[in-house]
Amino acid sequence: MNAMQLDMTAEDEAFRAQARDWLIHNRPTAPAPREGQASRTYATDWLAKCAAAGWSGLAWPKEYGGHGLSPARLLIWYEEYARARAPSPLDCTFVALNHAGPTVFARGTEAQKAFHLPRILDGRSIWCQGFSEPGAGSDLASLKTTGRIEGDHLVVNGQKIWSSYADIADYQELLIRTDPGSKRHKGLSWVICDMTLPGITVRPIRNMAGVTHFAEVFYDDVRIPLDAVVGEVNDGWSVAMTTLAFERRTAAMALQLDLSVKVEELIALARPTPGTATAERLADLRAEAAGVRAMTYRTALRDPDTPFDGSLVRLTFAELAQRIERAAMDVLGPDGLTDSHWTHGYLESYSETIAGGTAEIQRNIIAERILGLPREARL
Amino acid sequence: MSFDLTPGEDLRQILDAAQAMLDSHYPVARLQEGMGGDDLDPLEDFGAFALALPEDAGGAGFSIVEEAHLHVALGRHLVGPGALASAIARRLDAGVTACIGVASNGTWTLVDPEGADHAVIRVDGGFGLSPVTDPKTTAPLGAGLPVAKMARTGTNRPVDADLARLLAAAQLLGVATGARDLAVDYAKIREQFGQPIGTFQAIKHHTANMTLGIEMVSALLDMAAIALCDGHPDAGFQVAALTRLAPRVALDNARTGIQIHGGIGFSAEANAHLFLKQAHVLAQFIGPADLLSLPAPLAPYGDNA
């Protein structure tokens, strides 16, 4: 009688079985290298293998080489993906598949689509994101890197920072100020920057987990052809916001569902005695991971017109991920002082509440946009 | 569609009608006269206790999913726990008037038992329906719901524990939501330092935290209700997860709601404390759940899969 349902059809079941079977037989068994060219090769080999078997671009529309899978099918795929412990989707292919690609198919020219989309889907090109600057983090709209129009080129000067995988990427989605007198969200452009252009210097930065993950990027009179602008010149903010919904509804799905599996691994590692404090703590984490899964289902499976704000599940996920990793450290005891996939994951988890909008910013957004509390003054 | 979590039109209509009934008969302000002794006739007339009963049993033929959402609305209005007890008890016996209770060391603590001939009792690891005999009134927590103690009796008809927990969790979600809404409304009108207190991030972040808890419990409530309704194998797991989270979120939100009100939040005059007291009652009723003993729906396949 009720309209809300979670019943798999026979075709869904068949899809699940097929996904599971393929993943279990094809997932790499060696651990992923953590940085540099080796990490790129590992990630792109895996993506190419997925693409060859028809498992790449599942959420992308068919007309752009994807499969246009329904959200339900995506949930099934990512659940099987997590259960099979296939490589983390948050690797160097992530920006291209979940951000740059969808931006190009939503706002790009036919030429941009024809050139870039196939290369993204099979792992030939890797992208990074150049939004943040030393002076523009949470307050992204204060960014200062400029692009001066000279004939049919933009001449770019300035600096970006924290650009993940910039050291191994082929292209960067670059957000710059192209209207000289403009302020804040106005006068920005979203540009495809070829990372091999003269005048670009990439200086890798080691993160707190000991990995060279992100980089500073310097632009010194870098000449980018105007036909690399996506959307209109000076309309870059709206282009940057285009893919938010795509990202939140699909890209985050994989990571959120993965938490449920990670909790099970932790419970298996800890084997807690019933009634102990550890058992209680793990039971709470298990419940919360089930909660994040339920929130993921809700965001994916509601009518797309339902008002929706991804910040709730995004933030809940980030903080739960950190609590799970922290619990793992306590379970490990002295083994927590040595390198392992758990301890590495623990250190990496500190980025969850910083990257892509800090927890504090997300809370401001929830209070102001969802609950309607007064906005604070902004300069 | 087989996989869809968009609330249906039926549900919206039931909730709109319920809201009108609750606004006229159960405004939270009624509790300024004291908690307890809610007249349940308007709910009876609304069909609240027969919503999910089959039509040939005098019910409306809706499912536990709609019923759970109705109980969220009841929770927001802090409707007396007799409504929860009735919804559960009527499935076993159409003739009873029930209250809720909790067993401990041979004594049963009954909540708001006035007029009840039966109690839905949480006993070790489960729930049962028993006749009420000779309850002795004792002083309640603060000016909260009336309580009475009685010696345990032998007769105890088993009650579906997952159903009892689901509806109690729905009410806890309602309490959590009501506490948040009251606090957010207050944060918009109370001014200090020349501006609404809702401008301050410390207050904003409190309200955001309340909202995160609500969203998680509410999404899990849908999962659990659908699983129970359609007999999915993970129903017990989902209900157990919900049972762990719902009381915590309700108590946290009630606590934060009081804090956001400042001094008036500590007064008996403001409504903030009523949410706290209702949350404690429902948290005692829902009790613990042994989540770790249940198989998880998303376990890893392992190396030899």
Ligand SMILES: Cc1cc2nc3c(=O)[nH]c(=O)nc-3n(C[C@H](O)[C@H](O)[C@H](O)COP(=O)(O)OP(=O)(O)OC[C@H]3O[C@@H](n4cnc5c(N)ncnc54)[C@H](O)[C@@H]3O)c2cc1C
């Ligand atoms: C692992 C990782 C990968 C990243 N990858 C990329 C990438 O690929 N491309 C890219 O462009 N960027 C990337 N970033 C950058 C990321 O987007 C920024 O770090 C983030 O937006 C925060 O900006 P910030 O570091 O300048 O911190 P700041 O904005 O300086 O914040 C410092 C502290 O102040 C708080 N704060 C700031 N403003 C407010 C406010 N209004 N209210 C309350 N508190 C506030 C913050 O919450 C934080 O705690 C990455 C970051 C990390 C950690």
